Amino acid sequence: MKESAHPASxxxxxxxxxxxxxxxxxxxxxxxGDGSCxxxxxxxxxADVVAGVEAAVKRAKVAPLGDAEVxxxxxxxxxxxxxxxxxxxxxxxxxxxxxxxxxxxxxxDDLRYYxxxxxxxxxxxxxxxxxxxxIKGLLPFEQATMRRAQLLLTLPCQYGAMPDLGLxxxxxxxxxxxxxxxxxxxIDDARAAQEEAVALxxxxxxxxxxxxxxxxxxxxxxxxxxxxxxxxxxxSLLAVERLRALFPEWGxxxxxxxxxxxxxxxxxxxxxxxxxGLWPEAQMRLAAEAGVxxxxxxxxxxxxKSVAWNTARAVTIxxxxxxxATVPVHMNVGMGVGGVPxxxxxxVDAVSRASRACVDLLRLDGL
Amino acid sequence: MGGVRTAxxxxxxxxxxxxxxxxxxxxYVADRLDCDVFGLSDPVTMLDVRRDLGLGGLSHQDVTxxxxxxxxxxxxxxxxxxxxPIPSVEHFARAVGGRxxxx
Numbered sequence: 001m002k003e004s005a006h007p008a009s010x011x012x013x014x015x016x017x018x019x020x021x022x023x024x025x026x027x028x029x030x031x032x033g034d035g036s037c038x039x040x041x042x043x044x045x046x047a048d049v050v051a052g053v054e055a056a057v058k059r060a061k062v063a064p065l066g067d068a069e070v071x072x073x074x075x076x077x078x079x080x081x082x083x084x085x086x087x088x089x090x091x092x093x094x095x096x097x098x099x100x101x102x103x104x105x106x107x108x109d110d111l112r113y114y115x116x117x118x119x120x121x122x123x124x125x126x127x128x129x130x131x132x133x134x135i136k137g138l139l140p141f142e143q144a145t146m147r148r149a150q151l152l153l154t155l156p157c158q159y160g161a162m163p164d165l166g167l168x169x170x171x172x173x174x175x176x177x178x179x180x181x182x183x184x185x186x187i188d189d190a191r192a193a194q195e196e197a198v199a200l201x202x203x204x205x206x207x208x209x210x211x212x213x214x215x216x217x218x219x220x221x222x223x224x225x226x227x228x229x230x231x232x233x234x235x236s237l238l239a240v241e242r243l244r245a246l247f248p249e250w251g252x253x254x255x256x257x258x259x260x261x262x263x264x265x266x267x268x269x270x271x272x273x274x275x276x277g278l279w280p281e282a283q284m285r286l287a288a289e290a291g292v293x294x295x296x297x298x299x300x301x302x303x304x305k306s307v308a309w310n311t312a313r314a315v316t317i318x319x320x321x322x323x324x325a326t327v328p329v330h331m332n333v334g335m336g337v338g339g340v341p342x343x344x345x346x347x348v349d350a351v352s353r354a355s356r357a358c359v360d361l362l363r364l365d366g367l
Numbered sequence: 368m369g370g371v372r373t374a375x376x377x378x379x380x381x382x383x384x385x386x387x388x389x390x391x392x393x394x395y396v397a398d399r400l401d402c403d404v405f406g407l408s409d410p411v412t413m414l415d416v417r418r419d420l421g422l423g424g425l426s427h428q429d430v431t432x433x434x435x436x437x438x439x440x441x442x443x444x445x446x447x448x449x450x451x452p453i454p455s456v457e458h459f460a461r462a463v464g465g466r467x468x469x470x
Binding site: 088089091092093094095115116118119120121122147150151152153154155156158213214215216217218219249250251253293294325327328329363364365366 | 368369370371372373375376378379380382383384385386387388389392404405408422423424425426427437438439441442445451452453454455458459
Protein backbone atom coordinates (compact mmCIF):
# COMPACT_ATOMS: atom_id res chain seq x y z
CA MET A 1 0.00 0.00 0.00
CA LYS A 2 1.33 3.41 -0.93
CA GLU A 3 1.45 6.25 1.56
CA SER A 4 1.33 9.92 0.74
CA ALA A 5 4.31 12.10 1.57
CA HIS A 6 3.69 13.64 4.93
CA PRO A 7 6.11 14.69 7.64
CA ALA A 8 6.40 11.11 8.90
CA SER A 9 9.80 9.80 7.94
CA UNK A 10 10.62 6.39 6.60
CA UNK A 11 12.30 5.50 9.87
CA UNK A 12 9.25 6.54 11.88
CA UNK A 13 7.02 4.49 9.62
CA UNK A 14 9.23 1.44 10.03
CA UNK A 15 9.38 1.98 13.81
CA UNK A 16 5.62 2.12 14.06
CA UNK A 17 5.48 -1.27 12.40
CA UNK A 18 7.93 -2.68 14.89
CA UNK A 19 5.78 -1.54 17.79
CA UNK A 20 2.94 -3.59 16.40
CA UNK A 21 4.96 -6.72 16.95
CA UNK A 22 7.27 -7.48 14.04
CA UNK A 23 9.91 -6.20 11.65
CA UNK A 24 8.54 -4.10 8.86
CA UNK A 25 10.02 -3.39 5.47
CA UNK A 26 11.52 0.06 5.24
CA UNK A 27 9.53 2.52 3.22
CA UNK A 28 11.45 4.26 0.46
CA UNK A 29 10.56 7.72 -0.86
CA UNK A 30 9.46 7.59 -4.47
CA UNK A 31 6.93 9.38 -6.70
CA UNK A 32 3.58 8.96 -8.34
CA GLY A 33 2.94 9.85 -11.99
CA ASP A 34 1.54 13.24 -10.92
CA GLY A 35 4.81 14.05 -9.15
CA SER A 36 3.55 13.67 -5.59
CA CYS A 37 5.74 11.84 -3.10
CA UNK A 38 4.87 8.32 -2.02
CA UNK A 39 6.58 5.98 0.42
CA UNK A 40 6.69 2.39 -0.77
CA UNK A 41 8.46 -0.74 0.37
CA UNK A 42 10.88 -2.57 -1.90
CA UNK A 43 8.25 -5.30 -2.34
CA UNK A 44 5.65 -2.75 -3.39
CA UNK A 45 8.06 -1.20 -5.88
CA UNK A 46 8.82 -4.63 -7.35
CA ALA A 47 5.09 -5.35 -7.62
CA ASP A 48 4.59 -2.05 -9.45
CA VAL A 49 7.45 -2.75 -11.86
CA VAL A 50 6.00 -6.17 -12.66
CA ALA A 51 2.53 -4.68 -13.09
CA GLY A 52 3.88 -1.95 -15.38
CA VAL A 53 5.54 -4.56 -17.58
CA GLU A 54 2.32 -6.58 -17.68
CA ALA A 55 0.31 -3.48 -18.63
CA ALA A 56 2.67 -2.83 -21.55
CA VAL A 57 2.52 -6.41 -22.76
CA LYS A 58 -1.26 -6.39 -22.67
CA ARG A 59 -1.68 -2.99 -24.32
CA ALA A 60 1.07 -2.94 -26.96
CA LYS A 61 1.43 -6.67 -27.60
CA VAL A 62 5.18 -6.60 -26.91
CA ALA A 63 7.44 -9.09 -25.16
CA PRO A 64 7.88 -8.70 -21.40
CA LEU A 65 11.16 -7.64 -19.82
CA GLY A 66 13.45 -10.36 -18.50
CA ASP A 67 14.05 -11.05 -14.80
CA ALA A 68 17.40 -9.23 -14.81
CA GLU A 69 15.77 -6.15 -16.34
CA VAL A 70 13.02 -6.17 -13.74
CA UNK A 71 15.67 -6.52 -11.00
CA UNK A 72 17.56 -3.54 -12.44
CA UNK A 73 14.44 -1.37 -12.39
CA UNK A 74 13.77 -2.37 -8.78
CA UNK A 75 17.40 -1.56 -7.94
CA UNK A 76 17.01 1.94 -9.43
CA UNK A 77 13.67 2.74 -7.82
CA UNK A 78 14.35 1.15 -4.41
CA UNK A 79 17.32 3.43 -3.86
CA UNK A 80 16.72 6.35 -1.46
CA UNK A 81 19.44 8.41 -3.22
CA UNK A 82 18.46 11.89 -4.28
CA UNK A 83 19.86 11.37 -7.78
CA UNK A 84 20.49 8.38 -10.01
CA UNK A 85 22.77 8.18 -13.05
CA UNK A 86 24.19 5.86 -15.69
CA UNK A 87 27.68 4.43 -15.28
CA UNK A 88 30.68 6.47 -16.39
CA UNK A 89 31.14 5.90 -20.11
CA UNK A 90 27.45 5.16 -20.72
CA UNK A 91 26.45 8.79 -21.22
CA UNK A 92 24.10 9.56 -24.11
CA UNK A 93 23.28 12.60 -26.25
CA UNK A 94 20.69 15.10 -25.07
CA UNK A 95 18.50 16.75 -27.66
CA UNK A 96 15.43 18.79 -26.85
CA UNK A 97 12.21 20.40 -27.99
CA UNK A 98 13.20 23.99 -27.43
CA UNK A 99 15.64 25.21 -24.80
CA UNK A 100 15.18 27.99 -22.29
CA UNK A 101 12.08 29.58 -20.88
CA UNK A 102 12.46 32.92 -22.71
CA UNK A 103 11.89 34.41 -19.26
CA UNK A 104 15.24 36.14 -18.78
CA UNK A 105 17.15 37.91 -21.53
CA UNK A 106 16.77 36.95 -25.15
CA UNK A 107 16.44 33.65 -26.97
CA UNK A 108 20.13 33.94 -27.83
CA ASP A 109 20.89 34.17 -24.12
CA ASP A 110 18.93 30.94 -23.56
CA LEU A 111 20.90 29.12 -26.25
CA ARG A 112 24.25 30.39 -24.96
CA TYR A 113 23.32 29.51 -21.39
CA TYR A 114 22.44 25.94 -22.37
CA UNK A 115 25.75 25.62 -24.23
CA UNK A 116 28.10 27.28 -21.75
CA UNK A 117 26.49 26.64 -18.35
CA UNK A 118 24.09 23.70 -18.51
CA UNK A 119 26.25 22.06 -21.20
CA UNK A 120 23.67 20.15 -23.18
CA UNK A 121 24.87 18.41 -26.34
CA UNK A 122 22.54 20.26 -28.70
CA UNK A 123 20.22 23.24 -28.41
CA UNK A 124 17.03 24.17 -30.18
CA UNK A 125 15.83 27.62 -31.17
CA UNK A 126 12.06 27.89 -30.88
CA UNK A 127 9.28 30.46 -30.96
CA UNK A 128 6.59 30.61 -28.28
CA UNK A 129 4.00 29.93 -31.00
CA UNK A 130 5.56 26.49 -31.50
CA UNK A 131 3.86 25.33 -34.72
CA UNK A 132 5.03 25.44 -38.34
CA UNK A 133 1.94 27.25 -39.62
CA UNK A 134 2.41 30.45 -37.56
CA ILE A 135 6.21 30.28 -37.96
CA LYS A 136 5.75 30.71 -41.71
CA GLY A 137 4.69 34.30 -41.10
CA LEU A 138 7.66 34.96 -38.83
CA LEU A 139 10.35 33.47 -41.03
CA PRO A 140 12.58 36.53 -41.62
CA PHE A 141 12.71 37.08 -37.85
CA GLU A 142 13.43 33.41 -37.15
CA GLN A 143 16.08 33.27 -39.87
CA ALA A 144 17.86 36.34 -38.52
CA THR A 145 17.80 34.94 -34.99
CA MET A 146 19.17 31.61 -36.19
CA ARG A 147 21.96 33.31 -38.11
CA ARG A 148 22.96 35.33 -35.04
CA ALA A 149 22.83 32.19 -32.92
CA GLN A 150 25.07 30.31 -35.31
CA LEU A 151 27.71 33.04 -35.10
CA LEU A 152 27.82 32.65 -31.32
CA LEU A 153 27.45 28.90 -30.80
CA THR A 154 29.79 25.95 -31.15
CA LEU A 155 27.34 23.10 -30.53
CA PRO A 156 24.61 21.99 -32.98
CA CYS A 157 21.59 24.30 -32.94
CA GLN A 158 18.44 23.00 -34.57
CA TYR A 159 15.09 24.69 -35.09
CA GLY A 160 11.89 23.14 -33.80
CA ALA A 161 8.12 23.41 -34.05
CA MET A 162 5.06 21.18 -34.22
CA PRO A 163 3.23 19.99 -37.37
CA ASP A 164 0.01 20.76 -35.42
CA LEU A 165 -2.53 19.80 -38.06
CA GLY A 166 -5.42 21.18 -36.03
CA LEU A 167 -4.34 24.74 -36.84
CA UNK A 168 -5.38 24.21 -40.47
CA UNK A 169 -9.03 23.69 -39.51
CA UNK A 170 -11.86 26.19 -39.26
CA UNK A 171 -12.19 28.66 -37.60
CA UNK A 172 -8.41 29.18 -37.40
CA UNK A 173 -7.57 27.69 -40.79
CA UNK A 174 -8.99 27.11 -44.27
CA UNK A 175 -10.02 23.45 -43.96
CA UNK A 176 -13.35 22.13 -42.63
CA UNK A 177 -12.99 20.95 -39.05
CA UNK A 178 -13.03 17.15 -38.81
CA UNK A 179 -13.73 17.35 -35.10
CA UNK A 180 -17.16 18.77 -35.94
CA UNK A 181 -17.66 16.65 -39.07
CA UNK A 182 -17.02 13.31 -37.37
CA UNK A 183 -19.75 13.64 -34.70
CA UNK A 184 -22.16 14.47 -37.54
CA UNK A 185 -21.28 11.19 -39.22
CA UNK A 186 -19.73 12.95 -42.23
CA ILE A 187 -16.82 10.51 -42.43
CA ASP A 188 -15.88 11.14 -46.05
CA ASP A 189 -15.89 14.91 -45.54
CA ALA A 190 -13.76 14.55 -42.42
CA ARG A 191 -11.25 12.40 -44.28
CA ALA A 192 -11.10 14.82 -47.21
CA ALA A 193 -10.48 17.71 -44.82
CA GLN A 194 -7.59 15.88 -43.20
CA GLU A 195 -6.04 15.07 -46.56
CA GLU A 196 -6.29 18.73 -47.54
CA ALA A 197 -4.65 19.76 -44.25
CA VAL A 198 -1.81 17.28 -44.82
CA ALA A 199 -0.96 18.91 -48.14
CA LEU A 200 -0.91 22.39 -46.58
CA UNK A 201 1.15 21.31 -43.58
CA UNK A 202 3.77 19.58 -45.71
CA UNK A 203 4.28 22.75 -47.77
CA UNK A 204 4.66 24.84 -44.61
CA UNK A 205 7.11 22.46 -42.92
CA UNK A 206 9.27 22.16 -46.03
CA UNK A 207 9.23 25.94 -46.56
CA UNK A 208 10.25 26.61 -42.95
CA UNK A 209 12.86 23.86 -43.10
CA UNK A 210 14.47 25.20 -46.27
CA UNK A 211 14.47 28.72 -44.84
CA UNK A 212 16.10 27.71 -41.57
CA UNK A 213 18.69 25.62 -43.39
CA UNK A 214 19.52 28.74 -45.41
CA UNK A 215 20.01 30.56 -42.10
CA UNK A 216 22.52 27.95 -40.95
CA UNK A 217 20.42 25.69 -38.72
CA UNK A 218 22.06 22.37 -37.96
CA UNK A 219 18.76 20.55 -38.10
CA UNK A 220 15.00 20.63 -37.90
CA UNK A 221 12.79 19.06 -35.24
CA UNK A 222 9.21 18.01 -35.96
CA UNK A 223 7.96 17.83 -32.40
CA UNK A 224 4.80 16.05 -31.20
CA UNK A 225 4.30 14.42 -34.58
CA UNK A 226 0.99 12.60 -34.76
CA UNK A 227 -0.68 14.82 -32.15
CA UNK A 228 -3.75 15.18 -34.37
CA UNK A 229 -3.65 11.53 -35.40
CA UNK A 230 -2.58 9.60 -38.48
CA UNK A 231 -2.89 12.59 -40.83
CA UNK A 232 -0.56 14.60 -38.58
CA UNK A 233 2.00 11.78 -38.66
CA UNK A 234 1.65 11.47 -42.45
CA UNK A 235 2.34 15.19 -42.92
CA SER A 236 5.49 14.79 -40.83
CA LEU A 237 6.73 11.80 -42.83
CA LEU A 238 6.05 13.42 -46.19
CA ALA A 239 7.80 16.65 -45.12
CA VAL A 240 10.82 14.72 -43.85
CA GLU A 241 11.03 12.80 -47.11
CA ARG A 242 11.15 16.01 -49.13
CA LEU A 243 13.65 17.71 -46.83
CA ARG A 244 15.93 14.68 -46.85
CA ALA A 245 15.96 14.74 -50.65
CA LEU A 246 17.02 18.39 -50.50
CA PHE A 247 19.60 18.02 -47.71
CA PRO A 248 21.11 14.53 -47.56
CA GLU A 249 23.27 15.19 -44.47
CA TRP A 250 21.07 17.54 -42.46
CA GLY A 251 19.82 16.76 -38.96
CA UNK A 252 16.10 15.96 -39.14
CA UNK A 253 14.31 14.79 -36.01
CA UNK A 254 10.80 13.47 -35.43
CA UNK A 255 9.57 13.41 -31.85
CA UNK A 256 6.25 11.67 -31.36
CA UNK A 257 3.25 13.09 -29.52
CA UNK A 258 2.21 9.85 -27.85
CA UNK A 259 2.76 6.11 -27.81
CA UNK A 260 0.09 5.18 -30.35
CA UNK A 261 -0.95 6.81 -33.65
CA UNK A 262 -4.63 7.67 -33.40
CA UNK A 263 -6.75 6.80 -36.41
CA UNK A 264 -8.59 10.09 -36.85
CA UNK A 265 -8.64 9.34 -40.60
CA UNK A 266 -8.09 5.63 -40.40
CA UNK A 267 -7.07 4.84 -43.96
CA UNK A 268 -3.92 6.89 -44.52
CA UNK A 269 -0.77 5.06 -45.54
CA UNK A 270 2.91 5.89 -45.99
CA UNK A 271 4.77 3.70 -48.47
CA UNK A 272 2.00 1.13 -48.21
CA UNK A 273 1.85 0.97 -44.41
CA UNK A 274 -1.36 2.03 -42.67
CA UNK A 275 -0.53 4.65 -40.06
CA UNK A 276 -3.45 4.31 -37.66
CA GLY A 277 -2.60 2.14 -34.69
CA LEU A 278 1.18 2.11 -35.06
CA TRP A 279 3.35 1.61 -31.97
CA PRO A 280 6.93 2.91 -31.56
CA GLU A 281 8.76 0.17 -33.47
CA ALA A 282 6.61 0.63 -36.58
CA GLN A 283 6.68 4.43 -36.16
CA MET A 284 10.50 4.31 -36.09
CA ARG A 285 10.69 2.14 -39.22
CA LEU A 286 8.59 4.62 -41.22
CA ALA A 287 10.43 7.64 -39.83
CA ALA A 288 13.75 6.06 -40.81
CA GLU A 289 12.36 5.25 -44.25
CA ALA A 290 11.31 8.88 -44.66
CA GLY A 291 14.84 9.96 -43.75
CA VAL A 292 15.04 11.15 -40.14
CA UNK A 293 18.40 11.40 -38.40
CA UNK A 294 16.82 10.96 -34.99
CA UNK A 295 13.55 9.36 -33.92
CA UNK A 296 11.93 10.11 -30.56
CA UNK A 297 9.29 7.71 -29.24
CA UNK A 298 6.92 9.09 -26.58
CA UNK A 299 5.19 6.84 -24.05
CA UNK A 300 2.40 8.39 -22.03
CA UNK A 301 2.33 8.56 -18.24
CA UNK A 302 -0.51 7.39 -16.01
CA UNK A 303 -0.64 9.96 -13.21
CA UNK A 304 -2.37 7.54 -10.85
CA LYS A 305 0.45 5.00 -10.97
CA SER A 306 3.95 5.20 -9.51
CA VAL A 307 6.99 6.35 -11.48
CA ALA A 308 8.35 2.80 -11.20
CA TRP A 309 5.16 1.42 -12.81
CA ASN A 310 5.23 4.06 -15.55
CA THR A 311 8.92 3.61 -16.33
CA ALA A 312 8.58 -0.18 -16.48
CA ARG A 313 5.68 0.22 -18.90
CA ALA A 314 7.55 2.79 -21.02
CA VAL A 315 10.69 0.67 -21.26
CA THR A 316 8.73 -2.45 -22.20
CA ILE A 317 6.80 -0.69 -24.97
CA UNK A 318 9.90 1.02 -26.37
CA UNK A 319 12.28 -1.93 -26.30
CA UNK A 320 11.27 -3.40 -29.71
CA UNK A 321 11.87 0.06 -31.21
CA UNK A 322 15.43 0.43 -29.96
CA UNK A 323 16.30 -3.18 -30.75
CA UNK A 324 15.20 -2.72 -34.38
CA ALA A 325 16.43 0.86 -34.80
CA THR A 326 18.52 1.75 -37.82
CA VAL A 327 18.78 5.42 -36.84
CA PRO A 328 19.55 7.08 -33.48
CA VAL A 329 16.67 6.92 -31.00
CA HIS A 330 16.28 9.82 -28.57
CA MET A 331 13.41 8.78 -26.33
CA ASN A 332 11.13 11.49 -25.02
CA VAL A 333 11.82 11.44 -21.28
CA GLY A 334 10.28 14.67 -20.07
CA MET A 335 7.14 16.00 -18.46
CA GLY A 336 4.41 13.39 -18.78
CA VAL A 337 6.26 10.95 -21.04
CA GLY A 338 8.85 8.20 -20.60
CA GLY A 339 8.01 7.61 -16.94
CA VAL A 340 8.60 11.24 -15.89
CA PRO A 341 5.81 12.71 -13.75
CA UNK A 342 3.19 14.94 -15.34
CA UNK A 343 4.12 18.05 -13.41
CA UNK A 344 5.49 21.41 -14.59
CA UNK A 345 8.27 21.35 -11.98
CA UNK A 346 9.74 17.91 -12.45
CA UNK A 347 11.48 16.40 -9.39
CA VAL A 348 15.08 15.54 -10.25
CA ASP A 349 14.91 12.28 -8.29
CA ALA A 350 12.16 11.06 -10.60
CA VAL A 351 13.52 12.31 -13.91
CA SER A 352 17.01 10.99 -13.18
CA ARG A 353 15.65 7.54 -12.35
CA ALA A 354 13.41 7.39 -15.40
CA SER A 355 16.24 8.61 -17.66
CA ARG A 356 18.76 6.17 -16.23
CA ALA A 357 16.35 3.26 -16.49
CA CYS A 358 15.58 4.01 -20.13
CA VAL A 359 19.25 4.43 -21.07
CA ASP A 360 20.38 1.32 -19.17
CA LEU A 361 17.70 -1.02 -20.46
CA LEU A 362 17.07 0.36 -23.95
CA ARG A 363 20.62 1.30 -24.95
CA LEU A 364 19.31 4.62 -26.17
CA ASP A 365 21.31 6.89 -28.45
CA GLY A 366 19.99 9.93 -26.67
CA LEU A 367 17.22 11.51 -24.66
CA MET B 368 27.27 13.68 -22.51
CA GLY B 369 28.37 17.09 -21.31
CA GLY B 370 28.17 19.18 -24.46
CA VAL B 371 31.19 21.39 -25.16
CA ARG B 372 32.74 20.42 -21.79
CA THR B 373 33.31 16.99 -23.33
CA ALA B 374 32.70 15.70 -26.86
CA UNK B 375 28.90 15.63 -26.56
CA UNK B 376 28.35 18.25 -29.25
CA UNK B 377 30.71 16.39 -31.60
CA UNK B 378 29.00 13.03 -31.14
CA UNK B 379 25.64 14.74 -31.61
CA UNK B 380 26.83 16.19 -34.93
CA UNK B 381 27.81 12.75 -36.14
CA UNK B 382 24.47 11.23 -35.09
CA UNK B 383 22.65 14.06 -36.88
CA UNK B 384 24.62 14.20 -40.11
CA UNK B 385 25.66 10.58 -40.62
CA UNK B 386 22.62 8.99 -38.92
CA UNK B 387 24.93 6.73 -36.90
CA UNK B 388 23.72 5.14 -33.69
CA UNK B 389 25.52 6.11 -30.48
CA UNK B 390 28.24 3.42 -30.24
CA UNK B 391 29.22 3.94 -33.87
CA UNK B 392 29.04 7.73 -33.53
CA UNK B 393 31.26 7.68 -30.44
CA UNK B 394 33.79 5.42 -32.16
CA TYR B 395 33.80 7.65 -35.24
CA VAL B 396 34.53 10.75 -33.14
CA ALA B 397 37.17 8.96 -31.06
CA ASP B 398 38.94 7.86 -34.23
CA ARG B 399 38.88 11.37 -35.68
CA LEU B 400 40.17 12.88 -32.41
CA ASP B 401 42.70 10.09 -31.89
CA CYS B 402 41.49 9.32 -28.38
CA ASP B 403 39.59 6.46 -26.73
CA VAL B 404 35.79 6.33 -26.49
CA PHE B 405 35.78 6.59 -22.69
CA GLY B 406 37.66 9.88 -22.89
CA LEU B 407 34.90 11.48 -24.96
CA SER B 408 32.80 11.96 -21.82
CA ASP B 409 35.70 13.12 -19.65
CA PRO B 410 35.99 16.92 -19.40
CA VAL B 411 39.61 16.72 -18.23
CA THR B 412 40.70 14.68 -21.23
CA MET B 413 38.60 16.64 -23.67
CA LEU B 414 39.81 20.09 -22.56
CA ASP B 415 43.26 19.32 -23.93
CA VAL B 416 42.01 17.45 -27.00
CA ARG B 417 39.64 20.24 -27.97
CA ARG B 418 42.21 22.95 -27.38
CA ASP B 419 44.89 21.15 -29.38
CA LEU B 420 42.54 20.64 -32.32
CA GLY B 421 40.87 24.05 -32.07
CA LEU B 422 37.38 22.64 -31.51
CA GLY B 423 36.14 25.29 -29.06
CA GLY B 424 34.47 24.60 -25.74
CA LEU B 425 33.75 26.67 -22.67
CA SER B 426 34.68 30.20 -23.64
CA HIS B 427 35.20 31.95 -20.32
CA GLN B 428 38.61 33.35 -19.38
CA ASP B 429 39.64 30.52 -17.04
CA VAL B 430 39.46 28.00 -19.86
CA THR B 431 40.04 29.81 -23.12
CA UNK B 432 42.79 32.16 -24.22
CA UNK B 433 42.71 34.61 -27.08
CA UNK B 434 44.59 32.05 -29.17
CA UNK B 435 41.84 29.45 -28.84
CA UNK B 436 39.08 28.99 -31.39
CA UNK B 437 35.50 29.62 -30.23
CA UNK B 438 32.07 29.59 -31.88
CA UNK B 439 32.21 30.00 -35.67
CA UNK B 440 35.99 29.63 -35.81
CA UNK B 441 35.74 26.39 -33.84
CA UNK B 442 33.01 25.13 -36.16
CA UNK B 443 35.31 25.55 -39.16
CA UNK B 444 37.76 23.22 -37.40
CA UNK B 445 34.99 20.80 -36.32
CA UNK B 446 33.76 20.49 -39.90
CA UNK B 447 37.28 19.62 -41.04
CA UNK B 448 38.26 17.30 -38.19
CA UNK B 449 34.98 15.34 -38.19
CA UNK B 450 34.43 15.63 -41.96
CA UNK B 451 30.81 16.66 -41.45
CA PRO B 452 28.89 19.43 -43.22
CA ILE B 453 27.94 22.39 -41.02
CA PRO B 454 25.47 24.70 -42.78
CA SER B 455 26.50 27.83 -40.91
CA VAL B 456 30.16 27.25 -41.77
CA GLU B 457 29.35 26.80 -45.43
CA HIS B 458 27.20 29.94 -45.45
CA PHE B 459 29.86 31.93 -43.62
CA ALA B 460 32.53 30.78 -46.05
CA ARG B 461 30.34 31.77 -48.99
CA ALA B 462 29.64 35.14 -47.41
CA VAL B 463 33.34 35.96 -47.16
CA GLY B 464 34.06 34.69 -50.63
CA GLY B 465 35.66 31.44 -49.51
CA ARG B 466 38.81 33.29 -48.40
CA UNK B 467 38.96 31.61 -44.98
CA UNK B 468 38.64 28.04 -46.18
CA UNK B 469 41.81 25.97 -46.03
CA UNK B 470 41.10 24.55 -49.47
